[in-house]
Amino acid sequence: MSSQRIFRKDFNSTTKIRNKVLTLLSVIVLLGFLFYADRNLDAYSVRILQNIAIFIILAVSYNLINGIMGQFSLAPNAFLAIGAYTSAIFTLSPEEKLRSFIIEPMIWPLSQISLPFSLSLLIAGIVTAFVALLMAAPVFRVRGDYLAIVTLGFGEVVQVLANNLVSLTNGSLGLKGLYPFTNLWWAWGVCIFTVFCTVRLVNSSYGRAMKAVREDEMAAEAMGINAFRIKTFTFAFSAFFQGVAGGLLAHLITTISPSLFTFMFTFNLLIIIVIGGLGSITGSILAAILITWGGEALRVFEEPSTFFGFHYEGIPGMRMVIFSAILIVVMIFARGGIMGRYEFTWDGLFHWFKRKLLILGI
Amino acid sequence: MDLLLDIRALSVLFGGVRALDGLNLEIIKGEIIGLIGPNGAGKTTAFNAITGRIKPSSGSVFFRGQDITGLAPFRIARKGIARTFQNIKLYEDLSVIENVMIAAHSSISYSFMEAILGMGRFRRDESRIRSKALELLELMDLKDLALERANSLPYGSQRKLEIARALALDPQLLLLDEPVAGMNPTETREFGNFLLKLRDNLSIGVGVIDHDMSFVMEVCDKIRVIDHGIPIAWGTASQIRNDKKVIGAYLGTDFDRTQNHNATN
Numbered sequence: 001m002s003s004q005r006i007f008r009k010d011f012n013s014t015t016k017i018r019n020k021v022l023t024l025l026s027v028i029v030l031l032g033f034l035f036y037a038d039r040n041l042d043a044y045s046v047r048i049l050q051n052i053a054i055f056i057i058l059a060v061s062y063n064l065i066n067g068i069m070g071q072f073s074l075a076p077n078a079f080l081a082i083g084a085y086t087s088a089i090f091t092l093s094p095e096e097k098l099r100s101f102i103i104e105p106m107i108w109p110l111s112q113i114s115l116p117f118s119l120s121l122l123i124a125g126i127v128t129a130f131v132a133l134l135m136a137a138p139v140f141r142v143r144g145d146y147l148a149i150v151t152l153g154f155g156e157v158v159q160v161l162a163n164n165l166v167s168l169t170n171g172s173l174g175l176k177g178l179y180p181f182t183n184l185w186w187a188w189g190v191c192i193f194t195v196f197c198t199v200r201l202v203n204s205s206y207g208r209a210m211k212a213v214r215e216d217e218m219a220a221e222a223m224g225i226n227a228f229r230i231k232t233f234t235f236a237f238s239a240f241f242q243g244v245a246g247g248l249l250a251h252l253i254t255t256i257s258p259s260l261f262t263f264m265f266t267f268n269l270l271i272i273i274v275i276g277g278l279g280s281i282t283g284s285i286l287a288a289i290l291i292t293w294g295g296e297a298l299r300v301f302e303e304p305s306t307f308f309g310f311h312y313e314g315i316p317g318m319r320m321v322i323f324s325a326i327l328i329v330v331m332i333f334a335r336g337g338i339m340g341r342y343e344f345t346w347d348g349l350f351h352w353f354k355r356k357l358l359i360l361g362i
Numbered sequence: 363m364d365l366l367l368d369i370r371a372l373s374v375l376f377g378g379v380r381a382l383d384g385l386n387l388e389i390i391k392g393e394i395i396g397l398i399g400p401n402g403a404g405k406t407t408a409f410n411a412i413t414g415r416i417k418p419s420s421g422s423v424f425f426r427g428q429d430i431t432g433l434a435p436f437r438i439a440r441k442g443i444a445r446t447f448q449n450i451k452l453y454e455d456l457s458v459i460e461n462v463m464i465a466a467h468s469s470i471s472y473s474f475m476e477a478i479l480g481m482g483r484f485r486r487d488e489s490r491i492r493s494k495a496l497e498l499l500e501l502m503d504l505k506d507l508a509l510e511r512a513n514s515l516p517y518g519s520q521r522k523l524e525i526a527r528a529l530a531l532d533p534q535l536l537l538l539d540e541p542v543a544g545m546n547p548t549e550t551r552e553f554g555n556f557l558l559k560l561r562d563n564l565s566i567g568v569g570v571i572d573h574d575m576s577f578v579m580e581v582c583d584k585i586r587v588i589d590h591g592i593p594i595a596w597g598t599a600s601q602i603r604n605d606k607k608v609i610g611a612y613l614g615t616d617f618d619r620t621q622n623h624n625a626t627n
C-alpha cells in the first residue's frame with residue numbers, strides 16, 4: 001500500500017536530514033536572490049518585493065486563525081493599525097513629534113521617547129498581542145458568523161480610536177515623516193521568521209489542537225483540549241506577527257493615518273488566504289506573492305499599448321476587472337483555493353517527480 | 363473494590379421536560395456497565411451530563427471520590443473520563459494518526475517556545491505521542507490506514523478510530539455511546555470480545571449505551587435500565603431480562619404506563 005510506504009519514509013532519518021538540508025538550501029537561495037535584488041533591481045521592483053514579504057507575514061498569521069483554527073476573524077486591520085501606530089510612536093524623534101502634533105501636543109512620556117527600529121517592532125508585536133489577549137475573552141464567547149461580526153466591530157473601534165485619541169495618534173492627520181527603516185532585509189527577515197515559527201507551531205501538539213477545534217470543537221473538548229485557551233493563545237500569537245507587520249508597513253510607506261486601516265485591508269487579506277487555500281500555509285504564501293505581484297503586473301492593461309497593429313488606449317481600473325474575473329475563475333474551478341489544505345513538503349515533491357518520470361517512461 | 367464513578371440522583375431538565383430524573387449509577391474499576399432503555403429514555407443525556415456537555419439540574423457526579431458535577435468538558439476529560447459519540451465525531455479532515463495524537467494533547471509537557479525551537483521535551487513528547495498513537499492504532503487494527511483521512515474510512519473503522527482516540531486519553535473510565543451501531547453480528551461479537559479484553563488488560567471501567575440487546579447482555583456485568591428519564595431497573599443480564607418493568611418499557615403494558623405516570627408527578 002502506498003500509504004504504508006510513505007509512512008515508513010516518515011520515520012526514515014536520512015530523508016529527514018535530506019529535507020532539512022533542502023530547506024536550508026532554499027533559504028540560502030532566497031537570501032542570494034534578495035542580495036542580487038538589493039543591488040541590481042530598480043526601486044519599484046524592490047518595493048514590490050518588500051510588499052510581498054509584508055503580505056506573506058500578514059497572510060500566514062491570519063491564516064492561522066481563519067484557516068487552521070477555523071475561527072472566522074475579521075480583525076487583522078485592527079492589529080495592523082495597532083502595530084503600525086505603536087512602532088511609529090516609538091521611532092519618531094521628539095522634534096518630529098513636536099512638529100507634526102499641531103492640534104494637540106503628544107502626551108508626555110511618549111513625546112520624549114525615541115527607540116531604535118528593532119525595539120519598536122518588538123514593542124509593536126507585544127502590544128498587539130496583549131490587546132488580542134484582552135480581546136479574546138469577549139470575542140471567543142461567540143462562534144462562526146457572530147465571531148466575524150464582533151471582530152469586525154473591533155476593527156471599527158480601533159479606527160475610531162485612532163481618529164479621536166489625538167494626543168496619541170495625531171487624529172486624522174496621522175503620523176508623518178517616519179524614517180524608511182524597512183528595507184528588503186527587515187521585511188524578508190521577519191517574513192522568514194514568521195513562516196518558520198508558524199510552521200513549527202502548526203506541526204506541534206498545539207497545531208493539532210487548533211485543527212481539532214476547527215474540525216469539531218465538541219470532540220476537541222471531550223478529548224481534554226481547552227478550546228478557549230488554545231483560541232486565545234493562537235489569537236495572541238497571530239496578533240504579535242500582525243503587529244510587527246504593521247510596524248514594517250508603517251516604516252515602508254513612512255506616513256500612516258486611520259484611513260489606511262479600513263476594513264478593505266482585512267478584505268484583501270481574506271481574498272489572499274481564500275485563494276491560497278484556507279488552512280494551507282504554503283497556499284497563503286503563494287497567494288500573497290501572486291496577488292501582490294499580480295496586482296502590479298496587471299497595470300499593463302491600464303496603459304496605452306499596441307497589439308498586432310491594434311491600438312489600445314488603456315482603461316483606468318481595468319486591472320481590477322481582470323483581477324475579479326481571475327478570482328471568479330479560481331473560485332469556480334478550485335473551490336478550495338490553490339493548495340486546498342495541502343502543504344508543500346519535500347517528500348511530496350519527490351513523489352510527484354517520480355510519478356512524472358514514470359509517466360514519461362524514463 | 364475501586365469505585366470509579368458514583369452518580370447520585372442526577373437530574374437534567376430541558377425547560378419543562380425531565381430528560382433525566384434521579385439517576386443513580388456506580389461504575390467500579392474493571393466492570394462494564396450497560397445503560398439501556400427505549401429511544402428518548404435519556405441515555406445520551408446521562409453521558410452528556412457526566413462528561414460536562416450539559417449541566418445537570420440537580421444531583422451530583424463523583425469520579426474517584428472527587429465531585430466533578432458541572433465541570434468544563436475538557437477538565438472532566440483530563441481527570442480520566444473518555445467518551446465516544448453516538449453520531450461519530452472525528453476530526454474528519456485530519457489523518458487517522460493525527461486524530462489519535464490529538465487526544466494526547468493534555469499530556470504534553472513542552473511549552474510553545476520549545477515547540478517552535480523543536481528541542482528538548484518537544485522531541486521526546488512528540489515521539490512518545492506518536493508511538494503511543496501507533497500502538498493504539500495497531501490495537502484497533504487501523505495501523506495500515508494511519509495516514510488516510512479520517513472521513514475516508516468505512517463506517518466500522520471510524521467507530522474503531524473513535525475508540526482508539528478515546529483510549530489515547532489514558533482514561534480510567536470509558537463511555538461508549540452505541541459502539542456497535544451499524545456493525546454486523548460478526549463484528550459485534552469481535553468487538554464484544556475486544557471490550558472484555560480491554561477491561562481486563564487495562565483494568566478500566568466501561569459504560570456502554572447500546573440498542574443491540576444481545577451485545578449488551580453478553581458484555582455487561584451490570585445493567586441500568588431507564589425509561590422516560592426515570593431509572594426503572596438495575597441488575598445482571600438475567601435479572602434484567604426477566605424484569606416486568608423492563609419488558610413493559612420496551613413492549614408497553616398498562617401496568618407500566620400508570621407506574622410511569624405516577625412517578626413523574
